[in-house]
Amino acid sequence: MNAFNLIPKLIRASFDSDRKTIEALSLAIIKRIKKDHPDTAGEIAKALTYSGFDNATARSLDMQPLPVDRETRYSLVKLEEPSEVLDPILEDFARKELDDFLKERELINTFLEEGITPPNSILLDGQPGVGKTYIAKWISYKLNLPLITLDLASSISSYLGRSGQNIKSIFEYARSQNAVLFLDELDAIAKRRDDTGDLGELKRLVNVLLTELESCPSTCIIIGATNHPELLDKAIWRRFDRSLTIPMPSEKEREKLMLRHLDKYVSRLKKETLAYLSKNMVNINAADVCKLCEHIKRQCLLNPELSCDLVALSEFCKITHFPSREEKVLICKTLKNEFDDLSQRDISYITNIPLTSVSRYLSIKTIVKGV
Ligand SMILES: Nc1ncnc2c1ncn2[C@@H]1O[C@H](COP(=O)(O)OP(=O)(O)O)[C@@H](O)[C@H]1O
Numbered sequence: 001m002n003a004f005n006l007i008p009k010l011i012r013a014s015f016d017s018d019r020k021t022i023e024a025l026s027l028a029i030i031k032r033i034k035k036d037h038p039d040t041a042g043e044i045a046k047a048l049t050y051s052g053f054d055n056a057t058a059r060s061l062d063m064q065p066l067p068v069d070r071e072t073r074y075s076l077v078k079l080e081e082p083s084e085v086l087d088p089i090l091e092d093f094a095r096k097e098l099d100d101f102l103k104e105r106e107l108i109n110t111f112l113e114e115g116i117t118p119p120n121s122i123l124l125d126g127q128p129g130v131g132k133t134y135i136a137k138w139i140s141y142k143l144n145l146p147l148i149t150l151d152l153a154s155s156i157s158s159y160l161g162r163s164g165q166n167i168k169s170i171f172e173y174a175r176s177q178n179a180v181l182f183l184d185e186l187d188a189i190a191k192r193r194d195d196t197g198d199l200g201e202l203k204r205l206v207n208v209l210l211t212e213l214e215s216c217p218s219t220c221i222i223i224g225a226t227n228h229p230e231l232l233d234k235a236i237w238r239r240f241d242r243s244l245t246i247p248m249p250s251e252k253e254r255e256k257l258m259l260r261h262l263d264k265y266v267s268r269l270k271k272e273t274l275a276y277l278s279k280n281m282v283n284i285n286a287a288d289v290c291k292l293c294e295h296i297k298r299q300c301l302l303n304p305e306l307s308c309d310l311v312a313l314s315e316f317c318k319i320t321h322f323p324s325r326e327e328k329v330l331i332c333k334t335l336k337n338e339f340d341d342l343s344q345r346d347i348s349y350i351t352n353i354p355l356t357s358v359s360r361y362l363s364i365k366t367i368v369k370g371v
């Protein structure tokens with residue numbers, strides 16, 4: 001079929017406001033005319049790319065009303081205009097994967113001109129507090145597109161029975177916008193279909209979600225996030241072009257997070273304190289590292305008579321537990337070993353262990369290992 005024969009279909013699809021067919025037909029036309037009419041093919045590609053709005057203010061004014069639950073009239077999604085978000089602090093491999101995703105969006109015209117469907121979805125998994133929601137906001141900022149967030153964990157339970165219809169209207173809305181659709185807590189819906197304890201409703205929802213994901217045009221960007229990748233249906237994984245496990249921050253990232261969040265208070269900390277904290281905050285997620293920095297800053301202000309190092313180490317000890325005597329001995333000895341100018345009173349303050357016990361623990365002869 002040549003390009004001319006596709007025109008009636010394209011016109012019909014336009015009158016029906018059938019975006020998916022319009023996009024598929026436009027791609028087919030580009031493919032057929034690219035060689036002989038490269039300029040026209042380029043124009044069609046551009047029209048496809050910019051088939052939404054092109055400036056943030058106009059976008060917010062022109063936006064359709066948000067989709068609502070038919071009975072309660074509550075909004076089903078949250079809509080946020082892109083606003084500045086600092087780069088996420090991540091290991092190189094994760095950062096590269098995200099950069100590639102953004103680059104593919106920048107090259108969308110080239111993809112379309114080549115007749116290649118550009119990738120439009122990414123699934124983020126990882127423990128709580130590693131930055132999945134933050135990354136979704138950052139992508140929205142980098143692409144200068146509004147963020148439509150659907151928190152499945154809260155919406156599923158409140159709209160059970162009408163969730164299928166709600167999900168359809170959310171996707172319909174997302175398709176009509178040039179936006180990033182963020183499906184947070186995806187596991188709340190995407191339970192494995194072979195799970196015997198599964199409710200029929202959840203199974204139906206998975207199918208609705210699969211169909212909707214399938215029919216999303218490439219101009220609509222979808223980010224999924226889950227803390228429980230093992231609960232996700234394999235078919236859902238397959239619907240995403242990319243998947244990325246966001247790792248817990250390692251020592252290097254923990255240090256970068258502290259430098260960013262302690263801000264000017266960094267200069268009030270000794271290098272050794274910063275290095276000690278970054279090294280020993282093992283298994284502490286990025287969100288908690290940020291929270292710890294806020295606590296340190298607040299306590300430094302509240303206790304100007306104390307050194308920031310003392311405050312920082314004490315705040316760190318509050319989130320690290322030393323349940324056994326061995327662990328208490330170890331932290332006292334480690335602190336003494338790493339910071340020779342700490343008095344026993346300082347160590348008692350930092351660890352919240354009574355001074356007499358600190359004194360006893362420090363007199364015990366053991367080999368000091370890092371905590
Ligand atoms: N990788 C990161 N880089 C920078 N800040 C981060 C990162 N991860 C988490 N944060 C901080 O912690 C907060 C909470 O993280 P969040 O994105 O809600 O985690 P998740 O969605 O994975 O549970 C963020 O708003 C941000 O301030």
Ligand SMILES: [Mg+2]
Nearest residue numbers: 132133184225
């Ligand atoms: Mg989150």
